[in-house]
Amino acid sequence: MSDTTITRAASDKQAKKFNIGRLLLEGRAFFALILIIAVFSVMSPNYFTVGNFLIMSSHVAIYGLLSIGMLLVILNGGIDLSVGSILALAGVSAGAMMQGIELQALGVILYPPVWAVVVLTCVLGALVGAVNGVLISIFKVPAFVATLGVMYVARGIALLMTNGLTYNNLSGRAELGNTGFGWLGFNRIAGIPISVLVLAAMAIIAGLMLSRSSFGRWLYASGGNERAAELSGVPTRRVKITVYTLSGILSAIAGLVLSSQLTSAGPTAGTTYELTAIAAVVIGGAALTGGRGTIRGTMLGAFVIGFLSDGLVIIGVSSYWQTVFTGAVIVLAVLMNSLQYGRGTRKS
Amino acid sequence: MSPETPVPDARPDLQEVVLAARNVAKSYGNVHALKGVNFDIHRGQVTTLFGENGAGKSTLMKVLSGVIQPTSGEIILDGQPVSFGNAADARDRGISIIHQELSLAPNMTVRDNIFMGREIRTATGVDFAEEERQTRKLMEDLEEDIDPLTPVEELRLGQQQIVEIARALSVNSRILIMDEPTSALSASEVEVLFKVIRDLTARGVSIVYISHHLEEALTITDHAVVLRDGNMTAYAPRAEIDLEWIVRNMVGENYDLGSPPEGHEMGGVALSIRNLSVPDASGVDLVDGMSLDVRAGEIVCIYGLMGAGRTELLEAIAGRLHATGGEIVLDGREVSHLSIGERIARGLALVPEDRQRDGLVQTMSVGQNLSLASIRNFTRGLFTQTQAERALIDSSIREVTVKTDGPDAPIGSLSGGNQQKVVIGKILATKPRVIMLDEPSRGIDIGAKAEVFRLLAEGAKQGLAVLYSTSEVGECLSVAHRIIVMHKGHISAEFDSTVTKEEIMAASGESVAA
DSSP: OHHHHHHHHHHHHHHHHTHHHHHHHHTHHHHHHHHHHHHHHHHOTTTSSHHHHHHHHHHHHHHHHHHHHHHHHHHTTOOOTTHHHHHHHHHHHHHHHHHOEEETTTTEEEOOOHHHHHHHHHHHHHHHHHHHHHHHHTSOOOHHHHHHHHHHHHHHHHHHHHTTOOBOOOSOOGGGTOOOTTHHHHOEETTEEHHHHHHHHHHHHHHHHHHHSHHHHHHHHHHHOHHHHHHTTOOHHHHHHHHHHHHHHHHHHHHHHHHHHHTOBOTTTTTTHHHHHHHHHHHTTOOTTSSOOOHHHHHHHHHHHHHHHHHHHHTTOOHHHHHHHHHHHHHHHHHHHHHHHHTTOOOO | OOTTOOOOOSSOOTTTEEEEEEEEEEEETTEEEEEEEEEEEETTSEEEEEOOTTSSHHHHHHHHTTSSOOSEEEEEETTEEEOOSSHHHHHHTTEEEEOSSOOOOTTSBHHHHHTTTSOOEETTEEOHHHHHHHHHHHHHHTTOOOOTTSBGGGSOHHHHHHHHHHHHHHTTOSEEEEESTTTTOOHHHHHHHHHHHHHHHHTTOEEEEEOSOHHHHHHHOSEEEEEETTEEEEEEEGGGOOHHHHHHHHHOSOOOOOOOOOSSOOOSEEEEEEEEEEEOTTSOEEEEEEEEEEETTOEEEEEOOTTSSHHHHHHHHHTSSOOSEEEEEETTEEOTTSOHHHHHHHTEEEEOSOIIIIIOOTTSBHHHHHHGGGGGGGEETTEEOHHHHHHHHHHHHHHTTOOOSOTTSBGGGSOHHHHHHHHHHHHHTTOOSEEEEESTTTTOOHHHHHHHHHHHHHHHHTTOEEEEEESOHHHHTSSOSEEEEEETTEEEEEEETTOOHHHHHHHHTSSSOO
């Protein structure tokens, strides 16, 4: 008994000594964001303005939505490479629906209202995500390979649908009753872009789901140790299919927001966005091995990447340098993740 | 330690002893696997190490073969103190080890496995022809008809063990450590192995032998050493000992893990297994048509050696493994078609054998691990009720007496015994009718063991049906009302709590050469 008290006292002392280092390490994404804002504010007078923050945030919204889905998948111990392609497929599908769906057998062209377009696009995203989930959980295809395949297939279908072209007119026509697609990308409520509000809403919903629902607990458990979770009665297959489906839905929402912001839907949109989303999740402190990570961290990660690259544009740094900086930040983040988690791991 | 515990000479006899350990200790955090052990390996003879699971046998062998480094103490080779940096270091000095767990690459051929890491090189690459010739020779010596070019994954387990043995023989070691080499071998293969061992000792090779088959080990050994709880408790030459001596020293005298709870009313049959069969991947039945009843308030112990089918039986009842035939009836209702989660909801749950791999989620806190299996019970609508969860966690920590800094402490900060109590607490929180525990005392110290069995006894008094398995005979004679001995997928004997250790061991096949 005396043994344990001594070691505990010793470790308390140690804990106090490392407190500041520990705080910096655990809040690293937050401090990195503060640092980025401070540096760019000094370098450019235009950076630290409400208007600029709102514009930058509407850029972050796209990555942010994708990275919420990516976080869910990574918490489960998987990876989803198909989010960028689902984003493009969703945008193109929405574009096609806005142009009208021709039913040749009936000889009519349907112009669904915008709300129906949004719902159908989300359903499409969910279906593609569910394909990922079924491949991975039931057919035991490794997540990397399954989503890599779906990434190609979804991108290919998007290209086929438009023959490689881009839908430029998404505004709809008043006489057909399908106007309003630009609302997602352009309108503001109380001065805040809708896209940012959508991101905030999704982040809050996902955050509550992770911290307060039993599904959230199941997700953390099956990502941390799937065998133990299964033996505790967690329906691990269902959890897996659900996270990939949710990732698909969030990618579809991101696709809608992006094509609304651009007022066009192209089949090559969102190329390599999956990598940015993974980077945001990693910078946010999630472990790629699963079971560790938070929405708060992931959101900070998304803002770090977004504010950094927009800041570099504002101060006029070459886009080639942006790539180098982003890469350096990712490597640094992974390094700190292994510092945080590596020490605690015990021999099993 | 009892006063008559023998102590080998501080300086080992150079003529007699080739490798010796003096005061070797090894700790993992707060767990002391070895507590200052002295051990001699006799030149050109077989020295057998006896001890129950967790006594420290494998740890000691890993220290002697350089796989792990001791926390303190000395290793003396031919009278000179040595320290091995790694296993290759020890191998270069003529010490090799056959591990209990096979360490073969299943995708590679027998030849490539035997020469892995020390390929015969020529100017133009590897000399496969020479490797193949030597492999063929080794297989002939072992009287095993295995082609050197067969991939290891196509061999059955016993043959894989032969390959493992051949690999150790091929390096011409002076000292060969065999950790449970016969656990998957057939009787005739064991015969051949013993012949090879006698040949080796005749050539001056020193053997260290570890086996749970006590009588089998007695036929081959020249010296016996017994470990218990990380201490050496006895050593003697073969001529002076018998089976009873080994069992007495292995198990110890004052080994009180409680007695079967009495004075409560036993209920009806809570769990009933009829004709259950569980096949392995290749279709061989690991559990072969077993039938078993456990009543509410009753504690039943399943005793058996490694490979007897205990784990498979319990995992099939819990729903982890698929049973090919038979019925699992819980409170009169068939549950075979239900998922693990549904069985837990009906009151049938398993505490798995390997708590690191199957029991705990290492990334979660103590509290989250405790509430994991019962999280559905305090979910109202969409969200979990934080208050209710907290109350459950607090009462669980008290009930199973987990020593922790609090519910938010990481699970990895707990000692092995406390981690095990968390796994048991997690299952108890689901309010089971029947609780199954697979080797509940694996890798935990004697104090924690006693507490685990006290928990089982208390549960039984409140009407819980308890079914636990063990490979330590002392644990059968603790709280169990009834002891079932399993051997190769069958029930080989059934006893009440008045049985002796020797009777149980005899029924398990431990004292009968398999």
